[in-house]
Amino acid sequence: MEFWVHVLNTVLIFTMLGLSLNLVLGFSGLASMAHAAFFGLGAYSAALLSSRLGWPFPIDLAAAMLITAVAAAVAALPALRVRGEYVILLTLALQMLAYGLMLSWVELTGGRTGLPGIPRPVFFGWKLVTPLDFLPLTAISAALTFLVCQRIANSPYGRVLKALREDETATLALGKNVVGFRVSIFAVSGGLAAAAGALFAHYHAFINPFSFSLDQSIFLIAIVTLGGTGNLLGTVVGASLFVGIPELLRFLHLQQDIVAPFRNLIFGLMLVAFMRFRPQGIIPEYSGLGRKGRAAGSRVSPLGNLVRAGGKNLVAMGLSKRFGGIQAVKGVDLELHPGEVVALVGPNGAGKTTIFNLLTGFLKPDSGRVYLNGEDISALPAWQRARRGLVRTFQDVRIFQRMTVLDNVLVAIPEQCGESLFNLFFRPKRVATDEVEARLLALNYLEFVGLKAETNVLAESLSYGEQKLLALARAMAVGPAVVLLDEPTAGLDPQWVTRLLELVGRLRATGCAIGLVEHNLEVLRAVADRAYFLEAGQVVAAGRPDELIKDPRLSEIYFGL
């Protein structure tokens, strides 16, 4: 009996670890190699605080969580500012550092011998000693961890994490503070792993560094990945199968140092096989969703009060950008005013997309300034420009493939109450009402572009034309005062082009300033009020589209005639 309860306790503690890792690995797409280190930091903190300083049980656990959350966030910070592989590298170095210190800082950690005699928790005079005594504690802790993770995963905050996982650049363009989200989820994940560590320490009354090695980190990654990244139930299943079964093997009185390498061999091979044949894991992130939507056919609806911000002026002065030996943009001045559609035209390589990148802050100009309604925004990062209503779409669409159509639009709605972790747990009522409003708003945008019938399918199952409409709906959901559309009609069938132009016209009618990069002269004539003609990074002409098209000098550049 005691043995079975012990197995259950171990499974529950590893479930907590797996759930906390899934927040980072599954929902945010960041491969943390340091999860065993966070587990260990929690265990050692709780062990030392309770045995040396005599702190009582739940207090030392809370302190261990806090210490680890701060350490995780600070240590990973520089990598979280950049890209995926840096996160792997820095967390790997952190894991090796932590393990090395556990082994070598003998005065504090006891080195290889570890820390024995960690006090048993006492609740109102009841001392937890046997596995059965501990079971309520581990079960409640695991259940709480599950609820916390579920709350995070299904919230507006979790939606931003998924968007980040799918496409960081597009998430920045929606005005989200990417670094803030990554750092906070790392802190939460580290804190929850530390809670598991504190329980582990008290449960065994003894810890040594070997429970917190790189192998343990890899093992945790295997549990989460095989169970199903981005699915919390998957992690519960993964932990039950992959911790439970090997623990049960102890029943056969096999020696642990023989079982461990076989176990790791099998998990390693399973990881390889799953990545090849079933990368979504045992329980996939989206299991109950329809994938194939029917073609969007519903009528375009009136725009009503969808656009909240009025239009703004966007003025650029003297923008220049050099890539190595190529002067991509040279001394470009341009203006966009509320309620007008301004096109950038010119041959490939003329610098049109680069100008968009300079205006929206995705590239830093070598010289020149950008003003939004008179405010100098030249020094602002991309997400802060988006917050001020300067919104863009991308030539390569960049919708969030593995999110539903509705979530693609929902995530774009600015200043949602539930994007703050604090609100999520301490102001649930406000978050709930805010979410209802956001949903209505998002559905309106989807109705506006005619995608309301597809709300619950994954965006990756939409046709290319539908994806472009979705990208437009997403941009509108940010509440743009100026919107820059990068080749909105490229690669679309004529029916979709008509549809998109109609939408652009409606957007203009709301007072939004619209800039677009466009190759199709028909489209240009139909929708643009003014156009800038660019060649080799410079504006060579500006004026009404029909005037520009008639200019023989320009058609020579454009068509090479």
Added chain:
Amino acid sequence: MNVELLAQLLVNGLISGSFYALVGLSWGLIFATTKIFHFSHAFTFAAAGYGFTLAATAGLPLPVSAGVAGLVGLGFGLTQERWLYRPLRRASASQLNIFLASLGFLFAGQSLLQIVFGPSARRLPGFTEIGVSLGPVAFTHLDAITLAEAAGLSVLTLTVLYKSRPGRAIRGVASNPELARAVGINDDAVFSLVFAIGSLLVGLASVPYVLRNAATPTMGIGPVLGGFIGVFLGGIGSYGGMLAGGLILGLAENLGGLFLPGSWQPVIAFVLLFLMLLTRPAGLFGQATR
């Protein structure tokens, strides 16, 4: 300040730095071209180390055994490219999933080594290091071999990269894959080539490591982590920079010995990486790309 100690630490730093530089170059070559975070490079290193140990224990002369190590490395590297990564690329797996598969392969490979050869260290019987004194500094002939091997192989690799046709193809794919494909360079062939070169190099690099330490199933993790850090310190954009990054790491770890006890070496590596990512994420010699 103790000048003699400083000189000694500089020499030690140069020796361990040259080792990091070689391992880093062998991995960075693969990463720069394929963009695969090839973590199971650590397994290639360990497998080659065992290959060397077995060959030398069987009585083969050390240079021949070193050749065996190189070939074992090459074989495992090509196997991974062909049977692990290529099918994943074909299935357009994400970068993260390819990394996870690499991690799984490493985990499985290390366990297999442990099952076959046991968890304990395999030492080479009858190999003794001969000390050499040069003024105030002392080192062994193994140190000299480590340095000479790293320097020779690095120069050779750079020569291949910059002076030969296949080298130009490798650099072409690394800097602009679409353009390289457009001019008819075959991706798969180039990928196999960088895996071959990188794995051969790391196999040869395992030789002095095994002579100095011993072969263990997880022996690859430390050196490969050092190599990773060197590569990112130097910057992905420049092969010379990767080498310099490894040297800087080795020197910093050893010169840190002036102020900190030896067991704090991992702290130095981490802090160096941390500060670099904070201030210059593209690396010391890398350029921010478009």
